[in-house]
Amino acid sequence: MASENAVDRAPLARAAKAARRGPAPTGAVRAPDEPSAPADAAAMRDALLAWHASNGRSLPGRDDRDPWHVLVVEVMSQQTQIDRSLAAAATFCTAFPTPSALAVATPAAVLRAWAGLGYNRRALALRAAAQAITERHGGRVPGDLDSLVELPGVGPYTARAVAARAFGATVMPVDVNVRRVLGRVLDDPAPGRVQALGDLLARSADGRPGTVADALMDLAAGICRARDPGCSACPVSAWCRWRTSRTAGAGHHARGSSPTGAVARPASRTASGTASGTASRARARHGAGPAGALPFPRTRRWLRGQLLRELRDAPPGAWSDVEGPRGTHDPAAVRETIATLAREGFVELDESGRARLAEA
Numbered sequence: 426m427a428s429e430n431a432v433d434r435a436p437l438a439r440a441a442k443a444a445r446r447g448p449a450p451t452g453a454v455r456a457p458d459e460p461s462a463p464a465d466a467a468a469m470r471d472a473l474l475a476w477h478a479s480n481g482r483s484l485p486g487r488d489d490r491d492p493w494h495v496l497v498v499e500v501m502s503q504q505t506q507i508d509r510s511l512a513a514a515a516t517f518c519t520a521f522p523t524p525s526a527l528a529v530a531t532p533a534a535v536l537r538a539w540a541g542l543g544y545n546r547r548a549l550a551l552r553a554a555a556q557a558i559t560e561r562h563g564g565r566v567p568g569d570l571d572s573l574v575e576l577p578g579v580g581p582y583t584a585r586a587v588a589a590r591a592f593g594a595t596v597m598p599v600d601v602n603v604r605r606v607l608g609r610v611l612d613d614p615a616p617g618r619v620q621a622l623g624d625l626l627a628r629s630a631d632g633r634p635g636t637v638a639d640a641l642m643d644l645a646a647g648i649c650r651a652r653d654p655g656c657s658a659c660p661v662s663a664w665c666r667w668r669t670s671r672t673a674g675a676g677h678h679a680r681g682s683s684p685t686g687a688v689a690r691p692a693s694r695t696a697s698g699t700a701s702g703t704a705s706r707a708r709a710r711h712g713a714g715p716a717g718a719l720p721f722p723r724t725r726r727w728l729r730g731q732l733l734r735e736l737r738d739a740p741p742g743a744w745s746d747v748e749g750p751r752g753t754h755d756p757a758a759v760r761e762t763i764a765t766l767a768r769e770g771f772v773e774l775d776e777s778g779r780a781r782l783a784e785a
């Protein structure tokens with residue numbers, strides 16, 4: 426939406442100037458503290474957006490706010506880097522321009538369009554979501570969190586991301602990277618407090634919560650890194666309690682520890698989903714290597730991917746003989762995996778055990 430990306434330059438320039446002055450003396454600037462500090466959150470948001478206007482990553486398609494396109498990108502980027510997801514989503518949405526178009530596609534067609542992304546369950550989950558959108562919502566992606574989170578393959582994080590980016594909902598998608606930034610600002614990685622601050626920033630975002638989310642993610646990727654954060658270049662350092670405590674030499678951080686580990690390794694389920702899911706998103710979004718790229722032919726995941734690749738490369742509709750070992754897997758393991766893929770709806774088998782991608 427153009428309105429979401431429009432930037433009021435004057436207040437942003439003032440905020441950027443304030444941010445460049447660096448952190449205020451301890452106590453002079455109160456760090457945002459849950460929803461009780463909307464003024465601080467607004468100032469921090471302005472500094473963040475000013476920085477993002479000049480320093481944010483330029484990713485083709487990122488400003489597309491079409492709800493279907495946003496949903497496709499968000500599902501893809503659950504375990505794929507955001508730049509790759511944006512490019513793949515553009516191609517995918519050309520093949521399936523609406524939820525209704527995807528809803529009637531065969532699993533085989535969807536899996537072929539998903540080639541190269543890995544984690545193929547997401548492809549079938551997205552197809553199931555498209556069917557639910559068609560049946561329950563007249564073919565239009567719903568904008569409310571409750572409806573979004575009921576879609577197959579859409580967890581709380583993805584629901585928030587779609588609601589904020591496509592509909593301007595004042596909620597913040599908090600993945601492990603955003604959680605690291607906000608956890609440091611608060612000097613407290615507690616999920617509830619981090620989410621509250623994220624939502625506060627979203628509420629103060631003047632219709633641009635998606636852009637604020639992008640800015641936080643870019644800040645996490647480029648400056649507030651898990652290790653060695655670049656605090657001297659950080660636009661929100663003035664509000665960051667972690668930096669303040671380090672600068673003042675106070676507290677446990679001055680003794681050499683860092684909140685990084687606590688933030689990056691949540692021990693329990695978070696607002697973004699499971700810890701492992703959150704970590705996968707972190708790896709995917711910020712280039713630590715696609716989580717699906719397991720190079721070891723001894724893993725069952727590799728075998729599933731290998732078999733699906735073979736069937737995807739076969740002529741559409743043709744049956745393939747899948748007998749024989751693959752990697753370190755013997756023929757029995759291959760048969761068992763093919764049977765599992767059939768039960769899960771990825772492939773179909775004929776009477777002689779030959780396989781092809783599911784056509785229905």
Ligand code: SF4
Pocket residue numbers: 606609610648649650654655656657659660661662665667668
């Ligand atoms: S000041 Fe440092 S620790 Fe705080 S948000 Fe910025 S980069 Fe992260």
